[in-house]
Amino acid sequence: MAVESSHEGSGCGGVKRTEVGTQVFRVRGLTKVYGHGETAVRALSGVDLDLYAGELVVLLGPSGSGKTTLLNNIGGLDVPTSGELWFHDLDLTNATEEELTRYRRDRVGFVFQFYNLIPSLTARENVALITEIARDPMPAEEALEMVNLGGRLDHFPAQMSGGEQQRVAIARAIAKRPEVLLCDEPTGALDVRTGIAVLEAIERINRELGTLTVIITHNAVMAEMADRVIHLSDGRVHHIHVNSTRAPVSSLNW
């Protein structure tokens, strides 16, 4: 594993690199194997990684490199086959179903490529649904305001564009004030213009709320907006690139 740092991109509008906060995730030798015997697929084979509070991390890698598997393990949607995976002092490798549910409910916000909104609930209700069960949520309106959707509170998913739906999904993810925001190809299904609006929303959350944010993408351009870029291949961390400054989303050259 190689660590490199970049010193370019400190021009106009650049965001200063986030101060390194406390360690949130500690990942050691993380392995995930699907199936067994001849059909076994090794999705992760020994990932070592630390993630810190407040930073914005982009996970880059080709299809099948293990990005999503890593994200799902970090997010408590899946349990690793072996290795260590710590969220603070919570051992996610040995957590029970109830502990994982509680972990997802209180600590993690998810954003998916295909939004996954509840079609029968309006924007406001989709967000409020989460605030019903969270410990210390922000009002649904405030969360939607943060993603610039204050004017579309009572629209149903079917009445919104893809970009708008994805921003509702982001609002839903952050309304619970999570410690970590996990985004799996958040712009994968969107065009450039709406994609940028979505990334701006994510960036703003990270900046204003200080939420550890992990974004999966195979779009290398997005690397510039991160504090750190983690390159995965063949289920391992290939190298980590540290940006000295984060490029503003609007300057990303798609």
Add this chain to the structure above:
Amino acid sequence: MISLLDIKVWRDLVRIKGQAGAVALVMACGVAMLVMARSLINSLETTRLEYYQTHHFADVFVQLKRAPMQLRERLMEIAGVAAVEAGLVFQVTIDLAGLDEPASGQARSVPDTGEPGLNRLYLRKGRWLSASGRHEVLVGEAFAEANQLEPGDQITILLNGRRQALKIVGIVLSPEFIFESRPGTALPDNRTYGIFWMRYTELASAFDMDGAFNFAALALSPGSNDRPVIAEVDRLLVAYGGRGAFGRGDHPSHIRVSDEIRVLTALSIGFPAVFLTVSALMSHAVLLRLVNLQREQIAILKAFGFGDVEIAWHYFKFALVITLAGITIGTVGGMVLGRWLVVLYHVFFRFPSLEFQLDAGALVMAVVVSAGAAVAGVFGAVRRAACLPPAEAMRPEPPTEYRPALVERTGIGRWLSHTFRIAVRNIERRPMQAVFTVAGLALATGILIIPSCFRDGVDHVMEFQWDVVQRQDLSVGLVEPGDKRVCNVFAQLPGVLHVEPFRAAFVRLSNGNRHRQLAIRGIPGGTLHDRVIDARYRQVVLPKGGLVFSAKLAEVLGARVGDQILVEALEGKRTVSFVPLVALAEDFSGVAAYMDMESLNRILLEGDVVTGATFSIDKAHWAEFLGSLKQVPRVSWVAIKNSLRESFRRTTARSIDLIQRIYMTFAIVVAFGVVYNNARISLAERARELATLRVVGFSRGEVGSILLTELVLLALPSVPFGLLLGTLFSTVIIGMVNTETVRLPLILTSHNYAFASLVVAAGSLVSAMVVLQKLKHLDLIAVLRAPE
């Protein structure tokens, strides 16, 4: 070779096996009911017909006071008569060791030589009477079984007041007594009433009837009508105390079996219809969902050049496979149930052998009706599949439009939780599926109400009969009509609290061209025992000089209050008079006519004559009373209320219990199937939504509660509809049981309603729990990765 599309049908069905199975099971219930009822009808009808043919069951029957044997030849000469059997029949009392009450029955003669020409007996056990037949007797099977009598046992019968010890040599059956019971009673009491056959000479000498007969049975030549024969027989026998001939249609045992067939016929139509409707609705829902899920496959098939008809046929095959499974399970189930019921019928009906015979016609009917129901059910879904243009079908279904549900628009929305909103909006989005679920659960509830309604009706009849109408502890019949003073003798018996006489007189009642033969019951004014009750449960005071009919008799005769009824006495002085019908009475079994006893005796031109008495007995002296009653020679029969009750509990109550269990099973299958199907469809259609909720931190229980909320919202309205449906079903089916033998009142209790609702609720809950188990296996990751 099996086409690949057929392999697809099979694999798709395996994938949705739970739901397909639920549909097949509900259908199987309907088929089982159909096969069971039609086959039982078939079994009863063919067995009875065969029995009648092989044992020469007569067509016309007549009882008379006394006629010389030579008159038999005159009966033979009547046009249309093929054979005549003349013999003796007497009411007798039996003294059975081990039975503390007197039993009674009929002693009937068989010819001294050879078998009877008509109404031949079937020997179940032992042997026939010997040539002389001295002190030998054949006993009817029902009585023998109830009293554990075997060939070789001794039995004491009071013949014309003389105690005669007889040896049982054989246990027999007779086509005249398929239903072996005291004349005029709807329920058998085989412990205290039996039929006995003796050689003619022995019986005739005991009753001083040598060379005479008091009973005749006639067989008609093929193609003859019984009407003119009956008229001629009556004309011929007037001088000999003929009590009026009657045909098979009025034969008590024959009527009883026919009534049972009528009830089965009602069941064989009503129930299968209900079940097949539910299964049609269910297969519609299942197939519609399948078609929706397979939009892309349909598009690809069409793009490859499959035609609309081929696509439609492909999806019809799903329905047909399910139907085939339903019919197979249903047929096997129907045969099993049928066999159980046949065993039960043995309690009521005595045939040499009653075997369950599968009705092939019923099978054909089951196939046609259930395939028809399934095809009708899936027609819409299949048409939708066939009509989908390929290009449109290849695109995923457009995102579902939602809007605030009706309840929210009323303004109470802000008090609803989000999970509750999800549930309400989903129900409102798929109104048809909601309607099907509500309808299915309502039907299940309705099905459950019927058997309880039957049971409550029967309970009511029994209570009415034994607590409201008959307040006596027992009734006693005399051998011959006698002077009223016999009551003084009865009153002297130990333990007697109260005695009331009654007078039963055999008559023919006519209103216009409608006739009915029966015994008018003459009751003293101000009776405390044998009361006549009207539809409003008030005692009818029998007016002097007027007739009171049971409502059913009035219906049979087409008579209304105020009509003049022709009363022809069939005994004694054979008077003929017109008597006005003055009131109607309520009763639930048989047909009855009542008169004030004095008025009755007056139109019969007889003095203060009675034919029996009713008793209230001090329970402390019960055994003593029965013991002394056995010694009274003029008593021909005794009916003890509590024995009848007990016997009823052992027979009819048992069969009602069995039927209730069958219905309950069926209703649970329907409730379970409907809920299972609905929940599975919800789960499958909304896997993505539910997985999302799990991912964002909802627990399995919280996600499950959304589905449960939906189910509860559907189950709640199904309750009132179900109760309404059950009431409707019960009204119709109980109405169809309106036979002469028994009529059931429509009794609907809150207990019945509550039980039906609870059983369906419990079935639904268990079913929902089974489906919710599937939430465990919800693949959170896979669902989220797929595009909408």
